[in-house]
Amino acid sequence: MTTVRFHHISLSVGDLSTQEPWYGTAFGLTQVEERLELPEAGVRTVVLGDGQGLRVELVERRGSSPVSYPDPFAATAVQTYTHLALQVPDLDAAFTRLTGECGAGQISPPAPGATAGMRYAYVADPEGNLIELIETARD
Structure with missing residues (x-):
């Protein structure tokens, strides 16, 4: 059996210039691990990391169409990835910060x-x- 580990998730975005700093501020994804521009395809990408293993690739493609869902259950109406799940040490503090300071x-x-012993919440990024x-x- 081949050993595998999670590397990153890729998210198609409408405005890379807005989403990149938002993910940096919201989740500490401030390290640019890769940046690529393919003008002939109308694509710009950036892979952001936190230096501890969390990586998110944001891909902007000219003319892409937004798809958003009002809640996680509605997202399951389409067979694809439905959300990004992140573990946080203090859910209440993270939820308050993200919905307040980060918008x-x-x-x-x-x-x-x-x-x-598990708690959860859902937020949505600017798109x-x-x-x-x-x-x-907690242990």
Whole structure:
């Protein structure tokens, strides 16, 4: 069996110039690991990292169409990736900071999860992409 590890997630965005600094501020993704421009394809990309293994690739393609969903259940109506899930040490603080200081959309407030000791909430980035925040029981 081949050993695999998660490397990054790629997100198609409408405005790279807006989304790049938002993800930097919101999640500490301030390290530019790769930047690529393909003018003939109308594509610009950047891979942002936090230096600890979290990487998000933002891809802007001229003429792309936005798709957003009002909640995570509606997102499952299409067979594709539905949201980015990030573990945070303090769910309430992260939710308050993201929806206040960072301007994330409030999708669902902090609530108990299905697993004992787990809590979750959903926010949306400036373009409506869903982000789940997860807090697990402290050891």
